[in-house]
Amino acid sequence: MNHWPFIIAAYALTGLGTLGVFVWSYLEMRRAEQAVSKLERSR
Template structure:
């Protein structure tokens, strides 16, 4: 059995999962901190 499709698949899923959570967490943080900033200026 050729192992490379399994290896590449595993690394790809890992990369997608980590990029996904980084993106979601970053956006949530930015949105919350911007809201605080906007309220402070008002």
């Protein structure tokens, strides 16, 4: 049995998952910190 399709699938799914959580966390952090900066500027 050729193992490489299994290896590629495992690495691809891991890559997608880690990229997804990175983008989600980064956007959430940026949005929240921008809202704080906006709030501090409006004081």
